[in-house]
Amino acid sequence: MTDRHAENGYGVLTEPATLTIERLLPGPAERIWGYITDSDLRRQWLAAGPMGSEAGSPFELTWRNDELTDPAGERPPGFPTVHSMPGEIIEIDPPHRLVITWGSTGGVTFDLAPQGKDVLLTIVHRRLGDRSLMLNIAPGWHMHLDILAARLRGEQPEPFWDGWTRLRLDYDRRLPA
Template sequence: MIITNPGGYLEIGGRPAVRFERIYDHPVDRVWRMVADPAELAHWFPSPKVVIEPVAGGAITFSGDPNMPEATTSGRIIDYDPPRRLAFTWGGDELHFDLEPLDGGRTRFVLTNVLEARDTAARNAAGWDVCLSALDARAEDRAAEQPAWKPRYDAYVAAGLPSGAPIPGQD
């Protein structure tokens, strides 16, 4: 069983952010592999080709995003503390993956996307919803479905998350 919360909008240090939380019925080491091992990231992360230099200050590169097929993005590892925390820059954004072991061999996973621009909140929240659905499927050893992005985006806009940023892959 996975306990999920929809993405929420907040500000961190004066910057806009969206945050998601999951509780997985797996020990922290297993969840860590799903979120920090490039082979595992390929199953759910928007850019399935990830190369990580696993050390604070190390390089990280992303490619293979079907919505931006020619793009390769580079970033830097902000924090690397296995199996508790992975944080890195991704374009002008920051991604923070925080894991906390819980009783019963379960793990709390929190993804925080600190945004470069406020108007990307609804767009990014909808994208992370889709990606995290694939991570949830991976955690449950089942095939991932491809949920529709647009209804999720519309729901986040209706919930009041800032919107208006361009949508990759759409004119």
């Protein structure tokens, strides 16, 4: 991990409206790439939805956070059980980099860098316009990545919503007001 990023897996603002979060994951890079681009693998930690293999390919991601862990924990009020969002692949270089559009924000970049037997996954989520959006997205990425790391290591992850709620409080203290 680089020194510009917080310890313990916390994301940091690398620009006023840009969240960067890193995870060192058990490799190889092709394995992690599969968990980012293959719908069946991605739905185990983030969201389902087939994704093309070239720039310009549209896709739709569908979140079912209640299904990510058993138990799921207590979903906070206002969060739907299912949420879908269209996107488009902007740049793709398997198994190193994927850049996609992400709803109304500036998009998300996934970079994979081998580190011995492990892979450093860096996610950069741009144009998170207001603090309330950041306080939903930062703990979301954090918890989703905790689940990915647990799945890759064959471990049982913490209940999604319990972790998200705990992390939201942490990020409320960590992110500038």
